[in-house]
Amino acid sequence: MAFPTLIIIILILIVVGIFLITSLTGAPYVPTLRKDFEKALKKLLPLGKDDLLIDLGAGDGVILDVAAKNGAKALGIELNPILAGIIRFRFRKKPKVSVKCKNFYHFSFPKETTVIYAFAVGIHIEPIYHKIQKEANRLNKPLYFISNAFNLKDLKPEKKSGTWFLYKITPEKH
Numbered sequence: 001m002a003f004p005t006l007i008i009i010i011l012i013l014i015v016v017g018i019f020l021i022t023s024l025t026g027a028p029y030v031p032t033l034r035k036d037f038e039k040a041l042k043k044l045l046p047l048g049k050d051d052l053l054i055d056l057g058a059g060d061g062v063i064l065d066v067a068a069k070n071g072a073k074a075l076g077i078e079l080n081p082i083l084a085g086i087i088r089f090r091f092r093k094k095p096k097v098s099v100k101c102k103n104f105y106h107f108s109f110p111k112e113t114t115v116i117y118a119f120a121v122g123i124h125i126e127p128i129y130h131k132i133q134k135e136a137n138r139l140n141k142p143l144y145f146i147s148n149a150f151n152l153k154d155l156k157p158e159k160k161s162g163t164w165f166l167y168k169i170t171p172e173k174h
C-alpha cells in the first residue's frame with residue numbers, strides 16, 4: 001500500500017473513532033432540524049438579550065445559531081474536537097456564540113445561564129436532568145431545560161411543542 005493511502009486511511013479511522021467515542025458519552029452526532037426548532041421555540045420560550053442558552057453537546061452549532069439570531073448569548077459544550085472546531089470557525093465573527101470542547105458533565109454553568117438545551121439519547125436524559133438540578137442549586141436560580149425527543153420521568157413539562165419538552169428546574173430547598 002502506498003504511503004499517502006495509508007495516511008488517508010489512518011486519518012479516516014481517527015475521525016470515525018472520534019465520532020464513535022463521543023457518541024457513547026451522551027449522544028451520536030445528529031443535528032436538530034432548524035426549521036422545526038425555530039417554530040417550536042416560538043411556542044416554548046421566547047429568547048432575548050438577557051438569556052444565555054447552553055447547548056449540552058452542541059454538534060455543528062445549529063441551536064447556538066438559532067439562539068443568537070433571537071438575540072441571546074449561546075454557549076456550546078461539545079466533546080468532539082472536530083465539531084467544536086467547526087463551531088469555532090463557523091461563528092468566528094459572532095461574539096454572541098462561543099464553544100468549549102469539554103464533557104458537559106464536567107462543566108460548571110456560568111451564573112448568567114438561563115436556558116439549557118439537550119438532544120441526547122434516552123439513557124442520558126435523567127443524568128442530564130440531575131446535572132442541571134445540581135447547577136440550579138449551586139447558582140440558586142431556576143433554569144429552563146429544553147429537551148429534544150426525550151421527556152423526564154418525574155417532572156411535568158411546562159410546555160410541549162413537536163418533539164420538544166420545556167421544563168423549569170428550580171433550586172431545591174435543603
Ligand SMILES: C[S@@+](CC[C@H](N)C(=O)[O-])C[C@H]1O[C@@H](n2cnc3c(N)ncnc32)[C@H](O)[C@@H]1O
Pocket residue numbers: 022023024025026027028029030031032033055056057058059060061062063077078079080083102103104105118119120
Ligand atoms: C444528537 S447531537 C445534538 C447536536 C446539537 N445539540 C443539535 O441539536 O443539533 C449530540 C452531540 O452531543 C455530543 N456529545 C455527546 N456526549 C457529550 C458529552 N458528554 N459532552 C459534550 N458533548 C457530548 C456529540 O458529539 C454530538 O455532537
